[in-house]
Amino acid sequence: MGLLIYICSVALLLAAVPLGTAKEQLSSRECEDLGFTGLALCSDCNTFAEYVKDPDLVSDCLKCCSEDSDDSTSKITYSGAVLEVCMRKLVFYPEIVGFIEEEKDQFPSVKVQYVFNSPPKLMMLDDAGQHKETIRIDNWKREHVLQFLREKVKPTSAN
Structure with missing residues (x-):
C-alpha cells in the first residue's frame, strides 16, 4: 500500500511539472515591453542566446516563449x-x-x-x-x- 501511495505521489508531481513548467511566465504585455513578443518559440530563445551573451535577456526571453512542438508547425x-x-x-x-x-x-x-x-x-x-x-x-x-x-x-x- 505504501509503495502504491509513493508511486501515485510521484505521478502527481510529474503530471504537475509541465503545467507549472518550473519557469515563470510573463504576460504578453510584459513580454512586449521587454521586446520579446515575436520570439514565440523557446528554440528561438536558444538561437537568441547564441548571439546575445546576456543571461538576463535570455532568461526574459525564456519567460515569454512557448514550448516547441514536434510537428511541422513548430517553425x-x-x-x-x-x-x-x-x-x-x-x-x-x-x-x-x-x-x-x-x-x-x-x-x-x-x-x-x-x-x-x-x-x-x-x-x-x-x-x-x-x-x-x-x-x-x-x-x-x-x-x-x-x-x-x-x-x-x-x-x-x-x-
Whole structure:
C-alpha cells in the first residue's frame, strides 16, 4: 500500500511539472515591453542566446516563449514584415541603417516605415498582411537581422 501511495505521489508531481513548467511566465504585455513578443518559440530563445551573451535577456526571453512542438508547425514563418524605426534615431543604429541601405532589397516583402520616436522593431505579418508579432531589434547586428529574416519570412512568389 505504501509503495502504491509513493508511486501515485510521484505521478502527481510529474503530471504537475509541465503545467507549472518550473519557469515563470510573463504576460504578453510584459513580454512586449521587454521586446520579446515575436520570439514565440523557446528554440528561438536558444538561437537568441547564441548571439546575445546576456543571461538576463535570455532568461526574459525564456519567460515569454512557448514550448516547441514536434510537428511541422513548430517553425513559424511570416509572409512579410515592417521594419519600423524613427528616422531621427537612425544615427544611433548604424547596423539597422546598413541593413536598410544595403540588404533590405533582398526582402521584397519587408517594408520600412518611419514612425516618430519608434525604436527599431520588426512587425511580422501573416498571409493577410495582419500584424502578428513584434520584435525589438535595437541591439541586433546586421547579420542577425539578415539571418532572422531568412529564417522567418517566406520567400516571395512572383506576384
